[in-house]
Amino acid sequence: MSSPSPVSSAVGPVRVGQLWQDMAPDMVDRERMLRVVAVGATHADCVIERDKQGTAGRKTRPLALKRFATSAFTLIEDVVDDADQVIYARFLAAMTGVQGGNPSPVQYATAALRVHKELAAEAGNGQG
Structure with a gap:
């Protein structure tokens, strides 16, 4: 029961390890958060x-x-596949490297684009 679900939301399939906030009116004030521990065909x-x-x-x-x-739910924390962990770390390092007290979305996008171009160049050279 741990494979990605074929049912997806705007953020992708429901996967083991994700953290979701329960947005039911009686749960929002309680700040109820649910961690997915198993995914089946329908539940x-x-x-x-x-x-x-x-x-x-x-x-x-x-x-x-x-x-x-x-x-009904809002994704709070997604999971990263093991195969993507190194790439994720590079993007995260670029994003955290953005300087200033109030970085703009453009600065974050520029940092991510720089990593994307580096990864594409590495793939073109047979390094990735």
Whole structure:
């Protein structure tokens, strides 16, 4: 039950390790966060990672994957595949290298574009 789900939201498939905020009206104030621990064909198993009412650590009932593609949940933290970890680290280093007290989105995009061009050049030289 750990393969990516064929059901996807705007951010992609539901995957093990993701952290989602429950956006149900009665859960928003509780700041209830759910960590995906298993993904099946139609449902995901989650553990409550944070809840102001003290239910952290408990398992939820299986949640329909299609609900993650709605406004019922907001993706808070995605996972990075092992194969992408090195590339992710390079992008993250470029983003954190942006200087200034209030960096603009353009500065972040420029940093990411620089890494993208480096990776493309490396792939063209047989290095990637």
